[in-house]
Amino acid sequence: MNRVGKWSWLLIVMAVFLLVFLTGCHGGTLTQPDGKVPAGAGSPLTVKVLDVGQGDAILIRTKDQVALIDTGDVPAREKLISMLKSEGITTIDKLIITHPHADHMGGAAAIFEQFTVKQVYDSGQKTNSNLYKQYLTQIKKKNIPFTVVAAGMTIDLGGETLLKVLAPEQPFIGGSDSDLNNNSVVTKLVYKNFSLLLTGDAEAQAEERMLKRDAAGLKSTLLKSGHHGSNTSSSVPFLQAVKPEAALISLGANNEYHHPHPSTLKKYKENKIKIYRTDTDGTLTVASDGNTYTITKER
Numbered sequence: 001m002n003r004v005g006k007w008s009w010l011l012i013v014m015a016v017f018l019l020v021f022l023t024g025c026h027g028g029t030l031t032q033p034d035g036k037v038p039a040g041a042g043s044p045l046t047v048k049v050l051d052v053g054q055g056d057a058i059l060i061r062t063k064d065q066v067a068l069i070d071t072g073d074v075p076a077r078e079k080l081i082s083m084l085k086s087e088g089i090t091t092i093d094k095l096i097i098t099h100p101h102a103d104h105m106g107g108a109a110a111i112f113e114q115f116t117v118k119q120v121y122d123s124g125q126k127t128n129s130n131l132y133k134q135y136l137t138q139i140k141k142k143n144i145p146f147t148v149v150a151a152g153m154t155i156d157l158g159g160e161t162l163l164k165v166l167a168p169e170q171p172f173i174g175g176s177d178s179d180l181n182n183n184s185v186v187t188k189l190v191y192k193n194f195s196l197l198l199t200g201d202a203e204a205q206a207e208e209r210m211l212k213r214d215a216a217g218l219k220s221t222l223l224k225s226g227h228h229g230s231n232t233s234s235s236v237p238f239l240q241a242v243k244p245e246a247a248l249i250s251l252g253a254n255n256e257y258h259h260p261h262p263s264t265l266k267k268y269k270e271n272k273i274k275i276y277r278t279d280t281d282g283t284l285t286v287a288s289d290g291n292t293y294t295i296t297k298e299r
């Protein structure tokens with residue numbers, strides 16, 4: 001082969017590589033049925049605090065995995081399923097149920113029916129509710145690996161993203177206004193320099209315990225507001241340790257619990273924490289490259 005021939009071959013090989021690379025990138029952008037590109041698409045980490053009304057359902061997508069923290073309440077299950085399907089999701093690698101209240105596990109049965117769930121994590125708290133029994137039955141029937149988490153554990157979400165478990169701790173908190181809330185699974189989502197504290201419905205007693213355990217470890221870029229912005233959570237010492245730039249509140253419009261509490265909103269304002277809320281803003285999409293982040297409101 002002469003000199004010119006060698007160079008032409010090299011050019012062809014490079015052109016093929018470039019074509020494959022560009023096609024691959026294009027294929028990575030998800031388009032919804034209506035032709036819109038979902039908020040956060042293409043970001044290495046996307047977190048969506050889904051607008052499921054009164055309740056929590058938080059979708060986390062890394063380069064490698066899909067995780068869901070809580071499943072909203074029973075009446076919102078169809079909405080949840082359609083939101084996940086419009087994201088092109090068929091498999092949920094990790095499902096985390098923070099605690100067995102209906103507004104967090106109400107959609108679990110529908111999730112098990114509609115998606116392949118590879119692993120379930122929960123707080124280890126048991127109740128006598130039919131919802132909880134149904135949840136356990138389905139996990140067993142479908143043979144889904146099931147882990148009870150505790151402070152100190154880490155859940156790897158791939159793509160350099162970790163969920164560090166900060167609560168609950170044994171023995172469980174007892175004798176509080178809501179022990180089920182207080183023993184919620186609390187995790188800190190960490191991707192490089194970005195972090196988001198996901199508190200379930202942990203109340204002041206749980207916050208106090210986490211402060212004693214590792215106050216410095218609570219510091220996070222953003223906070224998913226505890227217990228739907230209720231005055232039972234977001235104590236001042238806790239907020240000062242977390243020092244979030246913004247709080248994301250998951251709640252339904254005109255909910256019967258009157259969440260969020262005006263005193264909580266006041267505390268956020270006094271501590272210069274920006275407020276985002278699903279009842280007025282719709283689904284909140286957080287996208288991060290590990291250094292910076294954006295928060296996009298649905299409306």
Ligand SMILES: [Zn+2]
Nearest residue numbers: 055101103201
């Ligand atoms: Zn709740």
